[in-house]
Amino acid sequence: MSHIVVIGAGQAGASLVARLRKDGFEGDITLIGAEPHLPYQRPPLSKAYLLGEMELERLFLRPESFYTDNNVSLRLGQRVTGIDPQAKTVTVGDEVISYDELALTTGSDPRRLPAAIGGDLDGVHVVRDLAHVDDMGPYVAEGARALIVGGGYIGLEAAAVCAKRGVKVTLVEMADRILQRVAAPETSDYFRTLHSEYGADIREGVGLDRLVGDNGKVTGAVLTDGSQLDVDFVVVGVGIAPSTKLAEMAGLELDNGIKTDAHGRTSDPSIWAAGDCASFPHAGARIRLESVPNAIDQSEVVAQNMLGAAKDYVATPWFWSDQYDVKLQIAGLNTGYDRVVTRKGEGQTVSFWYYKGDRLIAVDAMNDPRAYMVGKRLIEAGKTADPVVVADPDADLKPLLKA
Ligand SMILES: Cc1cc2nc3c(=O)[nH]c(=O)nc-3n(C[C@H](O)[C@H](O)[C@H](O)COP(=O)(O)OP(=O)(O)OC[C@H]3O[C@@H](n4cnc5c(N)ncnc54)[C@H](O)[C@@H]3O)c2cc1C
Ligand SMILES: NC(=O)c1ccc[n+]([C@@H]2O[C@H](COP(=O)([O-])OP(=O)(O)OC[C@H]3O[C@@H](n4cnc5c(N)ncnc54)[C@H](O)[C@@H]3O)[C@@H](O)[C@H]2O)c1
Numbered sequence: 001m002s003h004i005v006v007i008g009a010g011q012a013g014a015s016l017v018a019r020l021r022k023d024g025f026e027g028d029i030t031l032i033g034a035e036p037h038l039p040y041q042r043p044p045l046s047k048a049y050l051l052g053e054m055e056l057e058r059l060f061l062r063p064e065s066f067y068t069d070n071n072v073s074l075r076l077g078q079r080v081t082g083i084d085p086q087a088k089t090v091t092v093g094d095e096v097i098s099y100d101e102l103a104l105t106t107g108s109d110p111r112r113l114p115a116a117i118g119g120d121l122d123g124v125h126v127v128r129d130l131a132h133v134d135d136m137g138p139y140v141a142e143g144a145r146a147l148i149v150g151g152g153y154i155g156l157e158a159a160a161v162c163a164k165r166g167v168k169v170t171l172v173e174m175a176d177r178i179l180q181r182v183a184a185p186e187t188s189d190y191f192r193t194l195h196s197e198y199g200a201d202i203r204e205g206v207g208l209d210r211l212v213g214d215n216g217k218v219t220g221a222v223l224t225d226g227s228q229l230d231v232d233f234v235v236v237g238v239g240i241a242p243s244t245k246l247a248e249m250a251g252l253e254l255d256n257g258i259k260t261d262a263h264g265r266t267s268d269p270s271i272w273a274a275g276d277c278a279s280f281p282h283a284g285a286r287i288r289l290e291s292v293p294n295a296i297d298q299s300e301v302v303a304q305n306m307l308g309a310a311k312d313y314v315a316t317p318w319f320w321s322d323q324y325d326v327k328l329q330i331a332g333l334n335t336g337y338d339r340v341v342t343r344k345g346e347g348q349t350v351s352f353w354y355y356k357g358d359r360l361i362a363v364d365a366m367n368d369p370r371a372y373m374v375g376k377r378l379i380e381a382g383k384t385a386d387p388v389v390v391a392d393p394d395a396d397l398k399p400l401l402k403a
Contacts, residue, residue, distance in 0.1 A: 009033025
């Protein structure tokens, strides 16, 4: 009987093993995870869980019984330190485990601030794992002063939670606008205004020069424009790097992540990759997506291919973020857009529709699930949307789907 080993018990790893069993795989499955917890969802870590509005148990993707009932050998709190592709083994501590097929779902590692500028002081937090957020929780208290470094999703979601909890927030983004990696200027403008309404001080085009400490604990910061701040804690949200160390040591090809073909197979025919760590062919280029929908969809396709399906993974990217009372939903990728059409609804409701020539390529919707849903379905179907209809707040969007 064959043995499938999966390294990384996060969103992708958990989805992959579930799909293997769902599709009838009867061999042995071992899922190995470095963290001590059952596989859990990360999105609430910078939202409801950090806010103290979500119980730990609700983070877990499936109960422990799922793994025992499905005969998945779950090895938690164990880090794989090596892969030998010739011998088809992985090393965990002193143990060597054989595999027939191996999947890498190792996720990504948060970038940290260098120790030389105070990145190792107490009170400086990254936000990736449950343990990081549990460490940070007590700092998020009314009246505390937080410096948030980075205006991506992590920084802005943390800023929203902190501001809601009465923390005095200063956020620095070294690029000229927040959310520049994932959204267009219109969406950045929207969220800058939203944060300022809640009292968060958003400073763009400004980086961190260094942190200042006293007795090993952070007490202040000097910014690249020379300004100085007193701070009680720091949240570092300056992006991630895909976890490729094991793959690299095993001699697998890398390309901004673990390089796979359209089926999710790496340069070794018995090794597969999915989730944040994998870079794959997409629309004539190669991309890596850092999102829950990608981790689930890609790992499910990889599971099917490990069982012989030979199916291409065709990503239909979508993302979401919650900040204050606003839900941002993004369908598609806006790379290369040349026109934006705005659809304004009541109050905070607005959506931005991105076109490349006549083609609709992405929609950013704020508190507008209908615009998001219609946009997503149009993009998935390769259809466009008449900009005149889109821009008219009184026009019904649904007929666009039938056009
Ligand atoms: C705070 C936060 C909020 C987020 N919010 C959203 C959101 O709202 N929407 C969204 O779409 N995405 C969100 N994301 C991104 C999303 O969570 C990730 O894209 C997703 O978790 C990727 O899944 P993954 O399985 O590839 O990686 P992960 O979930 O990171 O799992 C990888 C696992 O592999 C383990 N591992 C790594 N190396 C080894 C090894 N050598 N041995 C054993 N185990 C190993 C790691 O410890 C980790 O547990 C958020 C991320 C964070 C951190
Ligand atoms: N809602 C969501 O989808 C969601 C929520 C949270 C996290 N995540 C994921 O978590 C991961 C990490 O998120 P993130 O926000 O850290 O990454 P990110 O890459 O989205 O944003 C990092 C930001 O930090 C800025 N930056 C980098 N170095 C800086 C410095 N020295 N000073 C000031 N600014 C600096 C960058 O310009 C960038 O805007 C990503 O994969 C992200 O997609 C997703």
